[in-house]
Amino acid sequence: MTQPDANLQNLLESVAAGEINPAVALEKLKHFAYEPVGDFARIDHHRKLRTGFPEVIWGQDKTPDQIAQIMTAMRQRSSVVMATRIESTVYAQLETKVAGLAYYPSARICAIAPANIEPEYPGTIGILSAGTADLPVAEEAAVTATLCGFQVQRLWDVGVAGIHRLLNNRHVIDSASVLIVVAGMEGALPSVVAGLADCPVIAVPTSIGYGASFGGLAPLLTMLNSCAAGVGVVNIDNGFGAAILAGQILRTAAKLNRL
16 A cells, blocks of 8 residues: 555544544645656646646646656546647647547647536636737637636737727626736737726736747736736736636635625
């Protein structure tokens, strides 16, 4: 018996003997289980129990064989297994190793998931992109949120260079419970949106732009210096992180409604 298995048995025996009450045992379990995969990974199976969201595989810089082994282990305990930053050439190798794998090319995400995922939480995450070139990051956010059980509404190519495109779609802003706004170049769109919205705005700078955008640093600084209140900023090109933050906001709201 491995050490984690022995610890789990001891914990269960303590609950059965009345030495530990179930509530205390649950708290201990939140920080308990992980599973080694080869000599290169330790899967955190209880992350969803602790944080509300399961562990997600960062695909970039891993080999296809490592990703396949991790996904195979994770699917034993989760109905949705997701890997981010998966290029099409890597997916071509993965689909020969992992059965039932879906690929979202714009988002560069592959996943094992049900064909239809019903929203698990109330509310809508509105996702806006300034330009078409920002779509990979915006789609990473959209696909992540959908796979995590949230309703998503997309609105693409509504940057400030043609502000009428945004204003003609005010209904997307007005109907959202939380907004993710993705922009490169000078990164002005989140400030404009936050001046119109009555919900939290998560700004995502992208590395799209000419030389003086410094690979996304210029829009990042613009967003951090926003004059609009209620704007939070994630790292450059981090659509995944924006989706998880938006999800945590909606999960917290649902939790408060149950109190």
